[in-house]
Amino acid sequence: MLLIPCPWCGERDETEFRYGGQAHVARPLDPNATGDAAWAEYLFMRDNPKGWFRERWNHAAGCRRWFNMVRHTITHEIASVYKPGDPKPELPE
Amino acid sequence: MANPALFGRRRSPLQDHDAALVRGAVAGPRGVTLKEIPHLAQITLRGDADDADFIGAVRAALGFELPLAANTVAVSGDVSALWLGPDEWLVVGAPDSETDLSIRLNGTLKGQHVLVVDVTANRTVLELSGPSGRGVLEKACGLDLRPRAFKPGQCAQTNLARTVGILELGQSGAWRIYVRNSFALYLADWLLDAMAEYAIDAAL
Numbered sequence: 001m002l003l004i005p006c007p008w009c010g011e012r013d014e015t016e017f018r019y020g021g022q023a024h025v026a027r028p029l030d031p032n033a034t035g036d037a038a039w040a041e042y043l044f045m046r047d048n049p050k051g052w053f054r055e056r057w058n059h060a061a062g063c064r065r066w067f068n069m070v071r072h073t074i075t076h077e078i079a080s081v082y083k084p085g086d087p088k089p090e091l092p093e
Numbered sequence: 094m095a096n097p098a099l100f101g102r103r104r105s106p107l108q109d110h111d112a113a114l115v116r117g118a119v120a121g122p123r124g125v126t127l128k129e130i131p132h133l134a135q136i137t138l139r140g141d142a143d144d145a146d147f148i149g150a151v152r153a154a155l156g157f158e159l160p161l162a163a164n165t166v167a168v169s170g171d172v173s174a175l176w177l178g179p180d181e182w183l184v185v186g187a188p189d190s191e192t193d194l195s196i197r198l199n200g201t202l203k204g205q206h207v208l209v210v211d212v213t214a215n216r217t218v219l220e221l222s223g224p225s226g227r228g229v230l231e232k233a234c235g236l237d238l239r240p241r242a243f244k245p246g247q248c249a250q251t252n253l254a255r256t257v258g259i260l261e262l263g264q265s266g267a268w269r270i271y272v273r274n275s276f277a278l279y280l281a282d283w284l285l286d287a288m289a290e291y292a293i294d295a296a297l
């Protein structure tokens with residue numbers, strides 16, 4: 001089990017969290033003016049890296065807030081967590 | 094808002110569970126006791142912690158400062174405020190004070206972008222006390238509850254025995270567990286079962 005550091009509550013068991021997929025996926029500002037292909041790209045297409053990944057998590061059983069986390073998809077190592085609106089951190093080497 | 098005319102007629106989840114709570118109590122140096130504290134007034138309060146007007150209005154309504162540090166509790170008299178999130182608190186008061194608390198908060202916060210909701214009927218409160226209180230709770234909860242990590246005046250929303258609750262450690266050393274009404278009987282029975290081993294020790 002992962003020990004995930006919520007940016008507000010501190011370290012909690014993974015079972016308290018929900019996974020929210022890739023972070024920093026911006027919703028098109030004007031959906032009506034967005035073509036089907038671009039809408040499908042926004043809705044369905046996600047990166048699937050073997051390595052470091054910026055992703056969203058929700059502290060569902062705790063403070064119930066969303067935050068972002070940089071996690072390694074192979075080793076599960078957690079490089080950093082940051083609050084929504086915080087600048088995107090560089091990915092580790 | 095609660096209708097005061099109904100106060101005398103409401104029921105708490107564990108009001109018919111007295112016999113089991115009494116039977117489960119363990120005395121002695123490894124003792125532990127579980128009881129219900131029913132009908133505590135509970136108000137969900139949300140607002141911007143960085144907004145001085147919001148903080149000031151709440152201070153004017155409650156007479157004390159909201160806790161801004163994560164997972165901490167501020168207490169004054171029989172009213173307390175539990176930090177639940179960076180913009181969310183649970184204001185707790187004596188039974189039947191929910192209408193008064195709501196009126197006071199809505200009064201000083203009038204016109205602000207905030208949320209004040211009476212959630213008194215949402216949860217009941219269990220109190221686990223005695224030298225083995227922490228030991229019992231540790232079976233239900235993955236958090237580090239040792240004194241060096243969890244101090245009086247702290248609270249936490251977390252998983253408890255596969256349900257969700259709010260834990261609060263009081264200055265007296267007793268643990269309060271805020272649990273959904275519909276899960277209260279389950280959690281109480283779970284804790285009573287977890288308490289049983291200390292009774293065996295006491296009998297030896």
Ligand SMILES: [Zn+2]
Nearest residue numbers: 006009059063
């Ligand atoms: Zn949290």
